[in-house]
Amino acid sequence: MQTLWSPWRMRYMMENNKTDTCIFCEALRQEDGPENLVVWRGEHAFVILNRYPYATGHVMVVPNQHVDTLEKLDAPTRAELMELLAEMMILLREEYRPEAFNLGANIGAAAGAGIAEHMHLHVVPRWQGDTNFMTAIGETRVIPEDLSDTYRRIRARVTARLRREG
Template sequence: ADCIFCTKPQEQRDRENFILRRGHHGFIMLNAYPYNNGHLLIVPYAHVPTLEQLDEATAAELMLLTQRGISALRRAMSPEGFNVGANVGKAAGAGIADHVHIHVVPRWTGDTNFMPVVGSVRLIPELLECTYDKLIAAGIAQP
């Protein structure tokens, strides 16, 4: 099975793949299965399973991309807080365990702590395309 974090950036179809910003060592994309509106993934280009396998330049850039994502989410969606972290390994809940990535999840008081699941469909009221456009308008891709 191909790794989506490796194949999506190669396709050069950033809007369709919800890639919001590219750096030298990693990129920001919307999570296609968000816990909340605006759920970002900060992903290195390097296909490694753990954070400590990233080189220093990549690790540093991922934190800068995380900051950039948070700033754009603040401007676009006015969240009251954020969950930021990585699920490293299957035991920790990683959906794609072979390619480490950082989650940035905007939070609001009363957002029911990662949205209820009803009939196996997550309740996400905002379309990904709409969220993508809001974040682009908020300058997430600007230098």
């Protein structure tokens, strides 16, 4: 028998859906850092690392407004969401050199949304062969980088980009 040690999973199982507060709204109230995982704030939306990523560099683009579906957002917010998606693809390409991306939204619990009450979009970097035997047969994802390292790398890219633009 083989054992895969993933102690972070217990925290997820114990805390998932055990609170009445929205994790995205809570992250907005906190100072940015490795604790809240917010890497970029725009006027209408922000970018946050996924605490339980599908792949290294998995981020979510989230509107500041607490709504459950895209069509409830105004046009400027929807436009900023799309701009932030594109910006994250640029930054992730620079930092991680992925070969492809999965972009997506799960709108509503029936569609698989883990946080259905606050819509968000996923940006998942992908590499040829990243869905290997562990995922396909063992139904286990292997994330090769610590989340705090991912935060530092992406935040550094964001900071450098904002300096160049500002």
